[in-house]
Amino acid sequence: MARNLTKSNAHFRRALKRLPLGVASNFRYWGDARTIYVKHGRGARLTDLDDNVYVDYRMGYGPGILGYADPRVDEAARAGMEIGGVFALSTERELAVAERIAKMVPAAELVRYSNSGTEAVMAGLRLARAFTGRDDYVILEGGYHGLFDAAMWFTPMDKWSQVGDPEVRPYSEGVPLSTRGFAHFVQANDANQLEDVFKRYADRIACLLIEPIMGNCLGIAAEPGYLRAARALCDRYGVVLLIDEVKTGFRVARGGVQELYGVHADLCTFAKAMGNGYPISVLAGREKIMRKLGHGVAHGGTYTAHSVSLAAAERTLQILDETDALETIADYGTKLRAGMSEILGARGIAHSFVGHPSMSGLYFAQDPPRNYRDWKGSDYSFYDAMAKVLHDEGVLCEPDSREPWFVCASHDAACLADTLRGFETAVDATLAATDAARKVRA
Numbered sequence: 001m002a003r004n005l006t007k008s009n010a011h012f013r014r015a016l017k018r019l020p021l022g023v024a025s026n027f028r029y030w031g032d033a034r035t036i037y038v039k040h041g042r043g044a045r046l047t048d049l050d051d052n053v054y055v056d057y058r059m060g061y062g063p064g065i066l067g068y069a070d071p072r073v074d075e076a077a078r079a080g081m082e083i084g085g086v087f088a089l090s091t092e093r094e095l096a097v098a099e100r101i102a103k104m105v106p107a108a109e110l111v112r113y114s115n116s117g118t119e120a121v122m123a124g125l126r127l128a129r130a131f132t133g134r135d136d137y138v139i140l141e142g143g144y145h146g147l148f149d150a151a152m153w154f155t156p157m158d159k160w161s162q163v164g165d166p167e168v169r170p171y172s173e174g175v176p177l178s179t180r181g182f183a184h185f186v187q188a189n190d191a192n193q194l195e196d197v198f199k200r201y202a203d204r205i206a207c208l209l210i211e212p213i214m215g216n217c218l219g220i221a222a223e224p225g226y227l228r229a230a231r232a233l234c235d236r237y238g239v240v241l242l243i244d245e246v247k248t249g250f251r252v253a254r255g256g257v258q259e260l261y262g263v264h265a266d267l268c269t270f271a272k273a274m275g276n277g278y279p280i281s282v283l284a285g286r287e288k289i290m291r292k293l294g295h296g297v298a299h300g301g302t303y304t305a306h307s308v309s310l311a312a313a314e315r316t317l318q319i320l321d322e323t324d325a326l327e328t329i330a331d332y333g334t335k336l337r338a339g340m341s342e343i344l345g346a347r348g349i350a351h352s353f354v355g356h357p358s359m360s361g362l363y364f365a366q367d368p369p370r371n372y373r374d375w376k377g378s379d380y381s382f383y384d385a386m387a388k389v390l391h392d393e394g395v396l397c398e399p400d401s402r403e404p405w406f407v408c409a410s411h412d413a414a415c416l417a418d419t420l421r422g423f424e425t426a427v428d429a430t431l432a433a434t435d436a437a438r439k440v441r442a
C-alpha cells in the first residue's frame with residue numbers, strides 16, 4: 001500500500017476492544033488494514049491520523065455542501081450555542097428556518113424538524129399511513145431511505161442471476177419478517193409497473209417513497225416523464241407521493257429534485273446539506289397532510305430543533321439560497337466528469353456518468369443505467385479495484401461503486417488537478433493489475 005496508515009492501524013486495534021468493528025457506524029469499517037480515522041477536515045480535504053491528506057468526494061455521505069468547518073456556518077453554530085441547547089420548548093428560529101425552506105421548496109407548506117434522515121423518513125411514512133388509512137408502501141429497487149425496519153427491505157442486486165426478479169431480503173438481522181408484506185418493489189423508470197402495483201393493491205398503498213436521483217445507487221435518475229407519471233398515478237390512486245430529498249435536497253438545486261423536475265411532492269424529507277454537517281432533518285409537505293401532526297399522529301423528540309443545529313441550518317440555507325454556491329458546485333462536478341472522461345476515453349474504457357454533477361455516479365458501461373438491474377451489466381469490479389488505489393493516491397471516494405461522488409463548494413482548481421492526477425494513476429494501476437490477472441488465468 002502506498003500510504004502509511006501506522007497510526008490509524010494502531011488506533012483500530014485499540015478501538016476494536018471497545019467499539020464494534022472499531023467504529024461508530026458499520027459503513028466506516030473498511031477492513032482491518034484500511035479503516036482510517038480522521039484528524040480533521042477543512043474545506044474539501046480530510047487529514048487522517050497519519051497526516052495523509054485526501055481530496056474528499058464522500059463529504060460525510062452528503063452533508064458537507066459548503067465544505068468542512070465552514071467559518072460562516074460555524075460562527076452561526078457558536079451563536080446558536082449561546083441560546084442554550086434544547087428546552088423541551090420551542091425557539092423563535094424554528095419559524096425563520098421553516099420560512100426559508102418554504103420559500104425554496106414550494107411543497108414544504110408546513111415543516112417539522114428531526115435530527116437524522118432516518119427519523120424524518122420514518123415520520124413521513126407514518127404520516128402517510130395515518131392520512132390514507134393504509135399500511136403498504138412502494139419503494140424502488142436500489143433505494144435507500146435509512147435504518148428503520150420498514151426501510152430495511154432491499155433487493156441485493158449483486159446476488160441477482162439476471163433472470164426473473166431479484167430476491168427481496170432484510171438488510172439486517174433483527175428486522176421482523178412480519179414487516180415484509182408492507183413493502184412493494186418496483187424498478188425505476190417503469191411507469192407501467194408502478195401502475196400495475198397501484199392497481200393490484202389499490203386499497204392498501206399509503207405512499208410511494210421515492211428518491212428521484214438515487215443517492216445511494218449511482219445517482220440513477222428518474223426520467224422526467226417517469227416522475228410526472230408517478231405524480232399523476234399517485235393522484236389517481238390516492239397515494240401520498242413522499243419524495244426523499246435527504247441527499248438531493250438543497251444540493252441539486254435550491255428547491256432540490258422537485259425544482260429540477262418541476263414535480264411537487266405531497267410530503268418530502270430533507271437532511272444532510274441543510275446543516276452543512278450539523279445534525280438536523282426535516283419532514284415537510286402539504287398543509288392538509290402535515291396538520292395531522294398533533295391531531296392523531298405523534299411526532300417529537302428530545303433533541304429536535306437543537307439551537308446549535310438550527311442556527312447552522314439557518315446560515316447554511318441562507319448561503320445556498322442567496323449565493324452562487326450551487327452553481328459553483330455543479331460547475332466543478334461538470335469539470336470533474338470531463339477530466340475523468342478524457343482519461344478513461346484515452347484508454348478505450350467504456351463509461352458514463354449518472355445523476356447530477358453535484359453527486360455523480362461513475363458507471364463502467366457506455367450507456368447510463370435506467371434502473372438498478374442495469375448496474376449488474378456494468379464492470380463494477382473495475383471500480384472496486386480502482387477505489388483502493390485512489391485512496392492511496394489521496395482521492396477519497398466510497399469503496400462501493402454505488403455511492404456517487406459528492407462535490408462541495410470548497411472543491412477548487414487545486415483539488416481538481418490533484419484528483420485527476422490521482423485518477424489517471426489509479427486507472428493505469430487497475431488496468432495493469434487486471435491485465436496481469438488475465439495473463440495468470442490464461
Ligand SMILES: Cc1ncc(COP(=O)(O)O)c(C=O)c1O
Pocket residue numbers: 061115116117118119121144145146147211215216244245246247271
Ligand atoms: C435518501 C436517504 N434517505 C434517508 C437516509 C437516512 O439518513 P440518516 O443517515 O441521516 O439517518 C439517507 C442516508 O444516507 C439517504 O440517503
